[in-house]
Amino acid sequence: MEFGVFIQGYVPQFRREGDPEAEHKALMEELELVIAADKAGFKYVWLTEHHFLDEYSHLSANDAVAGYLASATERIHIGSGIFNPLPQVNHPAKVAERVAMLDHLSGGRFEFGTGRGAGSHEILGFLHKEGITDTSATKEIWEDVIGEFAKMWTQDTYEGYEGKFWSLPPRKVLPKPWGKGHPAMWYAAGNTTSYAMAARKGLGVLGFSVGELAELAPVLEAYKKEIVNAEPVGSFVNDNIMVTSGAFVAETTEEAVDAIMRSSMTYLQSNVFRYHDTFPRPEWVPPWPQTIPMPPIEEAQAMIGQPGAVMGNPDQALKGAQAWADAGADQLVFGLGSAERADDLKMIELMGEHVIPKIDTDPVHRTNRLREAAA
Structure with a gap:
């Protein structure tokens, strides 16, 4: 199992009160964390693309961030988590161009993740003029796009496309990806049906909705059942x-508990349900603007040692990460930003020193092996 991090430009209101530089600090500090993760041996960083989602995610221009990180890092793969390829948001030809350009700038370290957006507040803003009021309509739009990217990258002159939602006459889509083949393709899936669909298309899955070990088994089964007969779009x-x-x-269990209590993890979690209205909201999650309260310290202490909990001292974190590997996850990724900066830096350092080398023993990125074998 490989390891990664993801950033999203989390800028909660309570950090902005009295600090006009809070947004800038959040964006710059997340870049610093990625650079630290690269040095510590994490293999992937995923960059969200969100629009209009105040507090939750101010990372809208992730292509710009990816270009910066291509120069600022050496080994870590830089993934779009996601680039939104809906024509109303980003024209598919321009998405293909950006992916190929980032493949060059990163020396073949770019990963192409796609998806359909984070919910009605985000996506219907782009679809407003067309009178679309249901986010389920984006499934058909995404299907109309996804099969064309590999053609734009591999055909000398792209043959063109005339679809229901977008069109392009024959054109040379430039640049072409660097080296052999093209970057690995991924899809941000949220339910069992989506995992199976992604597998049939030969796409990796960005499982941002799988946050607990028990949630992995059903989607893993659905995915692995279909992937063996995939007809890849790439x-x-x-x-x-x-x-x-x-x-x-942290160095000790007690220090890890302190880091939990210093974080704003429940406020971030509240914002997930504030905007991702396509996710079912559990009964224990209050409707916004009410927020999930931080747990008392006794509950934070009880989290340590739970199945799949990457919390506590390095030995406890190793046990939690190993549970994900044993359950069949290919990549385990940690969200950054809700913890204090120093606590995230310490987590990255200790994971790189004590956990990652014991679980990820292959020096080559999994997607590199897949891309090179196909080429």
């Missing part, structure tokens, strides 16, 4: 499931 099958989790790792 040049190769990216047999890969990425899952996400929080991580609070």
Whole structure:
């Protein structure tokens, strides 16, 4: 199992009160964390693309961030988590161009993740003029786009496309990806049906909705059942499931609990349900603007040692991460930003020193092996 981090430009209101530089600090500090993760041996960073989602995510121009990180890092793969390829948001030809350009700038370290957006507040803003009021309509739009990217990258002159939602006459789409083949392709899936669909298309899955170990088994089964018979929309099958989790790792269990209590993890979680209205809201999550309260310290202490909990001292974190590997996850990714900066830096350092080398023993990125084998 490989390891990664993801950033999203989390700028909660309470950090902005009295600090006009809070947004800038958040964006710059997240870049610093990615650079630290690169040095510590994390193999992937995923960059969200969100629009209009105040507090939750101010990372809208992730292509710009990816270009910066291509120069500021050496080994870590830089992934779009996601680039939104709906024509109303980003024209598909321009998305293909950006992916290929980032493949060059990063020396073949770019990963192409796609998806359909974070909910009605975000996506219906772009679809307003067309009178679309239901986010389920984006599924058909995404289907109309996804099969064309590999053609734009591999055909000398792209043959062109005339679809229901977008069109392009024959054109040379430039630049072409760097080296052999093209970047690995991924899809941000949220339910069992979406995992199966992604597998049939040969796409890796960005499992941002899988946050607990028990949630992995049903989607993993659905994905692995279909991936063996995939008809890939790209040049190769990216047999890969990425899952996400929080991580609070310190020198001692007590220091890890302190990091949990200093964080704003429940406020961030509240914002997930504030905007992702396509996710079912559990009964224990109050409707916005009410927020999930931070747990008492006794509950934070009880989190340590729970199945899949990457929390506590390095030995406890290793046990939690190993549980994800044993359950079949291909990549485990930690969200950054809700913890204090120093606590995230310590987590990255300790994971790189004590956990990652014991679980990820392959020096080569999984997607590199898949891309090179196909080429």
